[in-house]
Amino acid sequence: MNSPLNHSNATSPHMPSEAGATAIIGLGKTGQAVARFLLERGVVCSAFDESADACMDFPMQDNVKFELHTGPFNAELLKQYSQIIVSPGINWHHPVLQELRHANIPMYGDLELFSQQYQGDLIAITGTNGKTTTVSLINTMLDVLHGGIEAGGNIGTPMLDLIRDGQPQRVVLELSSFQIERANPIHPHWAALLNVQPDHADMHTDMAAYEAAKVQLFARQSEGDKAMLPADSHWDKLANTLVERGVFVRRFGIGSSDTLDSGVQLHDDGSWHLFWHHYDITHEIASDDVPAQGMHQHLNLAVAAQAAADHGLTASVIRQSLTSFRGLPHRLQSLGIVKGREWFNDSKATNPDAAKAALTSFNQVVWICGGLRKGLDVMPLQSAVSNHVEHMFIIGTEANPFVKLAESSGVSYKFVKTIEQAVKQAAQLQNGVPVLLSPAAASQDQFKNYMQRGDAFAAAVQALEMDKHNE
Structure with missing residues (x-):
């Protein structure tokens, strides 16, 4: 039988339930693994996550105390713990973590x-x-x-x-x-x-x-x-x-x-x-x-x-x-030939260098790009785009940098916002040039992660195949 988490709001400081307790910052996949590892070894620990949607059904053994604090991190509360383990998805330079380091609280990750x-x-x-x-x-x-x-x-x-x-x-x-x-x-x-x-x-x-x-x-x-x-x-x-x-x-x-x-x-x-x-x-x-x-x-x-x-x-x-070895999903993954052209899912290309590596693997390609740039400059892609891209379909919420890239590279383009529209319009092009999703940007403007983005692309291509059979 699993015991529920004891849940509290981190904005109300109180002492940990036992001296020498460990605080786990972030209760995602890594944070849960840390909690399992420590609890199985008898280490008292609590978890802190800024998201109110943090995992609430973490499997627990009976009679094991494990508190989850959601909401903004509270430095005064966290200072009561003997050590702090920070998940990799949490910014190491978060102001509260910096304050805790200045207070000489031991802090590290699962590694x-x-x-x-x-x-x-x-x-x-x-x-x-x-x-x-x-x-x-x-x-x-x-x-x-x-x-x-x-x-x-x-x-x-x-x-x-x-x-x-x-x-x-x-x-x-x-x-x-x-x-x-x-x-x-x-x-x-x-x-x-x-x-x-x-x-x-x-x-x-x-x-x-x-x-x-x-x-x-x-x-x-x-x-x-x-x-x-x-x-x-x-x-x-x-x-x-x-x-x-x-x-x-x-x-x-x-x-x-x-x-x-x-x-x-x-x-x-x-x-x-x-x-x-x-x-x-x-x-x-x-x-x-x-x-x-x-x-x-x-x-x-x-x-x-x-x-x-x-x-x-x-x-x-x-x-x-x-x-x-046929490669991994979302990494220059061939989805096969549909509508007379081959389609490639490279959704894992979340930065310009990864996209450049993909573009230069082709002679000519129709390029689906765009997303959340994270402050990265896409202009270094100009040479690769000029030499390897026949047409660009731009998706996502940060279109302007990609529009400027297309114009400076002398490549025709269209801003279509969504992957589904990009796939539909790419399929209508008359040539048989391959279509490559290699966004050169992160996915979180429209998707949960790059995997969801790649799955959306694959589903849109599959829909073309279904439409072909229904013709």
């Missing part, structure tokens, strides 16, 4: 709890774009090893749920900058930084702070550990620092397998190949043989292939995984 408890082989992946694809393929490939592997963090299962009932032999974590910055440096034995691109401007003070949070992933790596970094020179200083500590540093990117550990390279016959290394031996596979599309996705797969090779998987197993 700190995980790192204190987990003793197995930890693989960690961070980056602005591509984390989920990379982690998913690593999880699929390494699951064939003795003892298998568990995946979690910013993907799927909250990381603390992975260790509720024991210690998995291996864990691969997808880590956001928010999770990394809210913990003392962790110690992954194999870690990769995929990229750092403008995003989350609303949650970090500046790009330097955003990059610093990502780089903290490598702070405790030492002799015998492996680090994977992008090939561009911006990361040379970090690579040299890690090498001096005895870390084996790998580099990946678009280039030659003679100089890079993994990546994508162009052969003399004009074909592209994805490659990785097992010791000094280069292994590769033709990009055309990989179902997941897009150069940026192939780079992510190359990183995953290198991780698999470093953990002992044979080249044949890695090739089999690459040729069977």
Whole structure:
């Protein structure tokens, strides 16, 4: 039998029910995992969420005290707790949290709890774009090893749920900058930084702070550990620092397998190949043989292939995984050919850099774009739009920046507001150019999240298919 939460309004300060209690800020997916983890270990805790719609049916054991406070965060009340655990969706620079830090209240996120408890082989992946694809393929490939592997963090299962009932032999974590910055440096034995691109401007003070949070992933790596970094020179200083500590540093990117550990390279016959290394031996596979599309996705797969090779998987197993991996929903996902053209759902492209990677994967494309920009400038997309976009359909509430982008790029456009209208009008174009939803913006102006936006796009395309059958 589940006991109901004790509910109160956080605007009325009172002492926690027991000394030494822990406050959990945010009772979303991560916050609930933190609560489960602590309560099962006998730690007294309460949850705080500014939303009145915060979870009210959190499963509880009988006779367990667990209070939920909704409404604006109250610093005086929170100061009564011995420690505070902040969910990644809560702004780390929230004024109340800043006040609590100034009061020297210990404050961190779920990654700190995980790192204190987990003793197995930890693989960690961070980056602005591509984390989920990379982690998913690593999880699929390494699951064939003795003892298998568990995946979690910013993907799927909250990381603390992975260790509720024991210690998995291996864990691969997808880590956001928010999770990394809210913990003392962790110690992954194999870690990769995929990229750092403008995003989350609303949650970090500046790009330097955003990059610093990502780089903290490598702070405790030492002799015998492996680090994977992008090939561009911006990361040379970090690579040299890690090498001096005895870390084996790998580099990946678009280039030659003679100089890079993994990546994508162009052969003399004009074909592209994805490659990785097992010791000094280069292994590769033709990009055309990989179902997941897009150069940026192939780079992510190359990183995953290198991780698999470093953990002992044979080249044949890695090739089999690459040729069977069809990518993930909402990430340059083909929805098939409808009305004489192919439709691609890339709703996960919530920033301009992600959209640029998608656009440059095509010769020409009809582009559906727009949404909540989060302060990011879309004008750096001008070259990609000029060279790869035939027509733009603009959706969302922030149309003007995309209109200016279209006009400066010399591309025809139409502001249609909704995805449904964009799909209907794109289907009426006479050419057979593919249609790409790659918004270059967040979704919260019209949708709950990028997944709901992608599902709406897929439903609109499916409706075209149904209309075709009814003709």
